[in-house]
Amino acid sequence: MFSARSSPQSRRTYSLLAVLLSSVAGAVNAMGFVALGAHASHMSGNMATLGESLAQGRWDTARLPAQLMGVFVAGAFCATGLLDASRHRTRGRHVAALLVELFVLGGVGVGLASMPDARAPVLLWGFA
Numbered sequence: 001m002f003s004a005r006s007s008p009q010s011r012r013t014y015s016l017l018a019v020l021l022s023s024v025a026g027a028v029n030a031m032g033f034v035a036l037g038a039h040a041s042h043m044s045g046n047m048a049t050l051g052e053s054l055a056q057g058r059w060d061t062a063r064l065p066a067q068l069m070g071v072f073v074a075g076a077f078c079a080t081g082l083l084d085a086s087r088h089r090t091r092g093r094h095v096a097a098l099l100v101e102l103f104v105l106g107g108v109g110v111g112l113a114s115m116p117d118a119r120a121p122v123l124l125w126g127f128a
Helices: 008-036 043-055 059-085 095-114 122-127
Strands: none
Touching: 043 059, 059 095
C-alpha cells in the first residue's frame, strides 16, 4: 500500500498495478458495451438501469442489471477473501486474485468461442 514510508520502488510498483487494473476494467467495459450495449465493469450504470426498471415496473429489463450487480458483489467478496488470505505475504499479495480474474475472463472467451450463439447475459456475467 502507499504510505509516507513506502519505498520509491513500492510506489512505482503500485502505480503500475493501478494503471494496469484500470486499463483492464476500461477494456472489459468497452468490450461489453460494444458487443452487447451494456456496461459490464462499472456498476453505477447498472444500478441506475436497475433502479429505473424497478421504478417503472419493467421486471424483464431489471433482471440483467440485477444479475450483473450480484456477480459483481460475489467477485468483490472473492477478491477480498483472496487478498485477506494472502495478507501475511510481503510480496505478491495480488497474484491469486489476478490469476482468478485471468482464468475467469479467459474461460468466458473460450466458452463464447466454442458457443457462437451464446451472447448476453453469459458474456456480461463473465465481465462483471
